[in-house]
Amino acid sequence: xxxxxxxxxxxxxxxxxxxxxxxxxxxxxxxxxxxxxxxxxxxxxxxxxxxxxxxxxxxxxxxxxxxxxxxxxxxxxxxxxxxxxxxxxxxxxxxxxxxxxxxxxxxxxxxxxxxxxxxxxxxxxxxxxxxxxxxxxxxxxxxxxxxxxxxxxxxxxxxxxxxxxxxxxxxxxxxxxxxxxxxxxxxxxxxxxxxxxxxxxxxxxxxxxxxxxxxxxxxxxxxxxxxxxxxxxxxxxxxxxxxxxxxxxxxxxxxxxxxxxxxxxxxxxxxxxxxxxxxxxxxxxxxxxxxxxxxxxxxxxxxxxxxxxxxxxxxxxxxxxxxxxxxxxxxxxxxxxxxxxxxxxxxxxxxxxxxxxxxxxxxxxxxxxxxxxxxxxxxxxxxxxxxxxxxxxxxxxxxxxxxxxxxxxxxxxxxxxxxxxxxxxxxx
Numbered sequence: 434x435x436x437x438x439x440x441x442x443x444x445x446x447x448x449x450x451x452x453x454x455x456x457x458x459x460x461x462x463x464x465x466x467x468x469x470x471x472x473x474x475x476x477x478x479x480x481x482x483x484x485x486x487x488x489x490x491x492x493x494x495x496x497x498x499x500x501x502x503x504x505x506x507x508x509x510x511x512x513x514x515x516x517x518x519x520x521x522x523x524x525x526x527x528x529x530x531x532x533x534x535x536x537x538x539x540x541x542x543x544x545x546x547x548x549x550x551x552x553x554x555x556x557x558x559x560x561x562x563x564x565x566x567x568x569x570x571x572x573x574x575x576x577x578x579x580x581x582x583x584x585x586x587x588x589x590x591x592x593x594x595x596x597x598x599x600x601x602x603x604x605x606x607x608x609x610x611x612x613x614x615x616x617x618x619x620x621x622x623x624x625x626x627x628x629x630x631x632x633x634x635x636x637x638x639x640x641x642x643x644x645x646x647x648x649x650x651x652x653x654x655x656x657x658x659x660x661x662x663x664x665x666x667x668x669x670x671x672x673x674x675x676x677x678x679x680x681x682x683x684x685x686x687x688x689x690x691x692x693x694x695x696x697x698x699x700x701x702x703x704x705x706x707x708x709x710x711x712x713x714x715x716x717x718x719x720x721x722x723x724x725x726x727x728x729x730x731x732x733x734x735x736x737x738x739x740x741x742x743x744x745x746x747x748x749x750x751x752x753x754x755x756x757x758x759x760x761x762x763x764x765x766x767x768x769x770x771x772x773x774x775x776x777x778x779x780x781x782x783x784x785x786x787x788x789x790x791x792x793x794x795x796x797x798x799x800x801x802x803x804x805x806x807x808x809x810x811x812x813x814x815x816x817x818x819x820x821x822x823x824x825x826x827x828x829x830x831x832x833x834x835x836x837x838x839x840x841x842x843x844x845x846x847x848x849x850x851x852x853x854x855x856x857x858x859x860x861x
Contacts, residue, residue, distance in 0.1 A: 441817040445797040452798075452807040452845075458494035460501070460555055467502040473808050473842045474507065478711050478753040479746055483723035483840075485760040485826040487545070488767045488781045488855050491846045492759050493552035495804060496720050499757070499844075500556065503718050504563075504571050511572045511710050512560065515721035516543040518706055519588045519673055521575020528560040528573045535561075544581035545622070545769075546778050550852035576706035576719070576742075578680045578699050583625040584618040585677035586611065592647070592677070595670035599658065603650050610643035610677075621777045626692070629684045637685065644678045672709070676702055693733045697740055700725055704745035711750070719746075724827065726756045727839035743839075757806075758840040760826045761786065762795045764848035767855055768828055783851040784829050793824040794836045798845040807843050809836070 442450075453469040474480050482499055484492040503509040514521065524542040527533055535557050539548030547553070557573065564570040579588045589611050596603050613636050617628030629637075651671050658667035679698045686695035703725065710717050719726065721742065728747040731739040746754045763786060770780045789795035798805060813819050822836040836843075851857075 441815055443797075443818050444812060444816040444822065447812045447816050448797050448805070448807050449799065451812065452805040454802045454805045456803060458491060458498065458803065460494060460497050460552075460559070464498055464502040464505065467499060467506075467806075469806060469808070470499065470502055471507070472811070473757070473806075474503070474755050476753065477716075477755040478750060479707055479717045479719060479755070480509070481719040481721065481726035481743060481746070481754070481756045482844075483721065483726045483756065483758045483760075485723050485758070486766045486828040487547055487722065487769075488550065488852045489761070489765070489849045490550070490552055490852045491761065491804070491849045493550065493556070493852065495759055495844050495846060497552065497556040497559075500718050500720075501559070503716075507716070508569070509571075509716040509718050510569065511574060511715045511717045512556075513574050513576045513707055513710065513717050513719045514543065515547070515577055515581075515703070515725060516575035517577050517579050517581060517587070518575045518676055518702075519579045519591055520544070521573075521577075524557065524573045524575065528557060528564055529570065530561065530564065542575065544577070544583070544778070546776065546781065546854060549854045552852060572715075574706075574710070576703040576721075578676050578683065578702050580620055580625070581622060582680065582683055582696060582699060583620055583622045584614060585680045586614045586618045588673040588677040588680075589614060591673040592670050595666060595673075599663065599667065599670070600650065600654055603647060606643050606646050606650070610640055610647065613637075613640040613643075621772060623772060623779070624777075626684065626687060630688060641681055641685070644674070644681055647674055648678055672706070675705075690737075691733075694737060694739065700740060700742040701745060703742040704749070707742070707746060708749055723758045723760070723825065723840075724832070726758070727834060728754070728756050728841075729835060729839045731834065755841045756839070757842045757844055758794075758825060758836075759844045759846070760795055761846040761849040762789055762798060762800050765850050765855075766826075766829050767851055781851070781855045783855050783857050786826075786849065787829060787831075789826075790824060790831050792821055793826065793831055794822045794843055795826055795845065797822070798843075798847075800847040802847055804844060804846040807845065808841070809843060810841050813837060 482496040521542045527538040535554045619625045679702045683698040726743040765783045766786045819837040824831040
């Protein structure tokens, strides 16, 4: 052991001595306990908050307390969700004072039922209430492909509304694309993917060709529309179209490469959606699964590279991007089951949480605290075993990844439970 290593300690010991411990998950209580976050985020433009699985009550609570701190104390202006950009427009309209109930807006604007829980409703209601009285309103937007990975028809319908007054000459090409899309359109991802598989190759080519022509036509109009004072409307329409275009390539790749590889078109669009906000001058809080926010590339089952959104953001922003993984050690996790008539997007079921395995980041955290926040960047010079942490929880198993490279910090919740939307047991 060299002299430098002799001065170092294990990460578990460092966590015991230096991690910030929190005594509450209550969204309404003051956020003074989160002051250590300032050192973690520095001057970052984007702070990504993860979760090791979806629909966990405590993960929503951790992320929303951090959101409050970043908005109230650090001047962040946008809450960007793992939700469709197109359908997610209703979220921003609502938090700015638009019509509807929070329950309906969250259900309509967030795919896979991820908005159907009290914890998310509470955060949206807080944004809406805050925006009534502040000179610096906070936005809430989606970053993902239409329907997450379902049908591009919602994006094409938004584009059609724009083209009717801005470029009606492009409507026949749009209708050519929409005519094919209607043959596999469904808001449920599983259904849309299966229906696309049954499209004849010539119809797939018609769709891809029409979307390409629309992209070229819209790009050619950009300077003209900006000169006419319609730049914002044009840029938004372009983003709907870009989502439809990427989703078409996701469907194509799913047929040849499988969904694991194809789904990274989602990550590319999510990253570009966030960068678009940053280019507009905003500081952004991104909430997405740990897999999406990690800074490091991954490999699929055939050893092909997969680039999560976080890898794209880290490459583009460098030190201005921070990824905070959120995970737990005890209690429940969730798994997504097959669709049912009552839950066509898939039913979320509670499952027991396997104990932390050797080499998992969860194994380094004690479970006698409500939750704790550990700055991996600060810890690294002082620990000798950073490279040994090669696993992190994902739903009911452990994912292989170099934790200290993938995340800048870890928020660890000792015990997790499913939201009110989660079913206790699968039936039938």
